[in-house]
């Protein structure tokens with residue numbers, strides 16, 4: 236019990252003093268996950284719109300697959316990427332394994348189904364008559380799509396926030412393709428899981444608190460968005 | 464020459480044929496009303512004319528040019544029209560941005576957009592609502608935004624789908640006022656769908672009756688209301704008395720029609736032996752009270768006069784609907800005040816009279 240209490244007080248001290256080690260890891264987590272989320276959004280929002288606005292065979296099936304992949308295990312993505320990026324793997328030449336880039340790619344893959352699926356459902360939430368009305372008022376195809384995206388902006392933003400939350404809180408993939416290398420690929424979740432194992436509780440708890448704080452902020456913003 | 468011409472137009476949803484070989488030409492500057500009951504295909508026809516939908520079969524000509532079934536030209540033509548859909552869909556933007564959308568899509572300059580939008584908001588009486596979130600507006604206000612959004616584009620053709628359905632009477636009056644101003648002032652061609660006949664009559668120069676996917680009659684309001692070409696149109700335009708009979712005599716344009724043994728005189732050229740419907744508008748029937756039995760026939764210029772008994776009186780606002788039995792059943796519409804003055808009630812004896820010109824004869828089995 237005292238161990239935990241000690242850990243807690245020291246963790247608060249680390250946070251208040253803006254400890255460089257804590258800040259470095261937290262900063263890297265934010266950068267990697269934000270980058271992954273931004274890049275994935277740039278791909279998924281247009282791609283999701285394309286899927287939503289076009290009729291093709293197997294559309295229903297595709298959407299079902301995407302939704303199934305919402306909860307793909309992070310270690311599975313890690314494994315897939317590890318095989319792909321390892322020295323002897325097909326993309327081994329790029330020498331990306333155990334770099335932040337590999338972690339960004341891993342998180343992008345991880346949240347792509349979520350972002351795609353939620354973009355599609357955000358767009359489905361906009362009545363079809365909105366697109367018709369826009370078309371009647373002289374919007375071209377792409378202008379009408381942009382208007383519908385604008386109508387769904389709060390739901391799309393919520394999707395992006397959820398993607399970010401999933402990215403920053405995952406550990407399996409980050410550990411497998413990042414490797415938890417000090418000064419290079421250590422992020423909040425990998426530090427927590429490894430340091431706690433070594434009995435280094437204060438650092439783990441401090442980082443855990445930051446993660447909780449982020450979750451709280453994201454939740455508040457999401458609530459605000461859903462009220463719109 | 465027609466601005467919009469629709470030729471042999473048919474359209475189906477799945478197995479169901481919704482529009483069945485329509486031909487229609489709308490002249491430049493004309494105000495045309497498409498009337499018909501719900502489900503007749505009015506919305507479908509408007510959507511096809513606005514090039515939102517590609518018809519299953521048939522051609523459309525706009526301003527003399529054939530409209531292709533796909534391609535960029537459709538957008539160019541569509542941009543010369545505005546379509547106000549039945550349920551006003553305001554965008555989740557400010558009132559100003561809602562109205563500015565169409566101009567932005569056409570690449571108009573910013574300050575020109577501002578001028579036009581402000582001008583049109585004033586015209587529809589929404590100048591104080593510029594920055595309001597459009598989704599917080601009432602139904603009537605939202606419909607005015609929809610109207611402003613369409614009018615700001617100065618369209619050559621304005622398509623309106625049931626513009627006042629689901630609106631309260633005051634909002635309806637405002638919208639009708641705005642529409643009739645537009646139809647009169649600007650040289651806009653207007654095509655309006657409505658299931659409300661009197662609205663169609665009020666706001667248009669010409670009416671087309673769409674029944675079950677077919678354009679069964681077009682003409683001016685008087686033609687349609689006085690002389691429907693078939694039984695279905697007669698029903699739809701409120702001819703409540705449609706009596707089946709046979710022409711038994713024709714004296715120089717005055718036909719005698721036998722209805723269940725009773726003879727009605729009507730202005731009609733149909734020859735003896737023709738099976739017909741005699742249609743009488745309920746407001747064209749006058750009810751008189753026989754005065755104390757001294758008089759056996761009621762003096763009146765009306766050729767048709769029948770002794771009858773009131774079976775039922777229903778009040779409809781300022782009017783009373785009187786069902787009477789004169790051997791055959793008739794329905795008359797009189798003002799509530801005169802119904803009270805005549806003390807009309809079930810069992811009361813009255814004379815039902817109507818002129819020969821008030822009877823419209825339709826050949827049985829004409830049209831569908």
Ligand SMILES: Nc1ncnc2c1ncn2[C@@H]1O[C@H](COP(=O)(O)OP(=O)(O)O)[C@@H](O)[C@H]1O
Pocket residue numbers: 476477481499500501502503504505506507508
């Ligand atoms: N997208 C659609 N899919 C299937 N049926 C439709 C569709 N749109 C309209 N219909 C059917 O077509 C018929 C005519 O509809 P509509 O054109 O809306 O008539 P109106 O506007 O005169 O009420 C209706 O029976 C309606 O159910």
Ligand SMILES: [Mg+2]
Pocket residue numbers: 502505506507549624625
């Ligand atoms: Mg309709």
